[in-house]
């Protein structure tokens with residue numbers, strides 16, 4: 333089986349990270365893989381914000397705690413009370429993919445780019461997982477005020493984000509894949 337197909341089949345979402353930071357050389361490969369994702373009309377409408385600064389990671393975590401707490405969802409509100417709350421699993425690296433709101437398909441381009449980041453990370457033995465809640469970061473003023481530090485370009489909004497780091501746990505076994513999701517017409 334080709335290496336790329338093996339990587340696609342073997343990548344799993346990782347939710348338990350070592351605190352040791354990934355190497356800059358590995359990060360560069362991961363980001364290059366993101367930049368080579370397909371994009372509508374080759375607009376490359378993405379921007380990648382890599383956050384490895386512990387203070388900033390902590391501030392993001394506290395904004396998400398407030399959002400979870402006030403979400404109206406009792407499960408989320410309960411999670412927000414935990415002292416070790418971290419919807420990004422204390423990962424040492426977060427990558428926010430934002431998209432140019434004026435592009436044809438910023439969400440699709442950004443999602444494909446994030447998929448490439450995950451596969452490249454897997455190829456380098458680095459764990460990763462999509463973090464959906466980061467999309468809500470700018471829903472409240474405390475979150476919006478972080479944008480100066482995040483440097484998300486004017487006219488871009490967050491489309492997707494991922495946590496990255498070396499896996500500190502067992503490799504999860506894949507959940508069974510659903511039957512009946514394929515139609516082949518010849």
Ligand SMILES: Cc1cc2nc3c(=O)[nH]c(=O)nc-3n(C[C@H](O)[C@H](O)[C@H](O)COP(=O)(O)O)c2cc1C
Nearest residue numbers: 343344345346347419461462463464465504506507
């Ligand atoms: C759009 C999207 C949002 C997701 N959000 C989260 C998330 O917020 N937290 C999380 O732990 N996993 C998240 N995941 C990861 C999925 O739970 C995971 O991909 C799925 O369970 C299949 O497992 P696998 O990635 O190991 O194959 C998300 C995945 C996608 C595609």
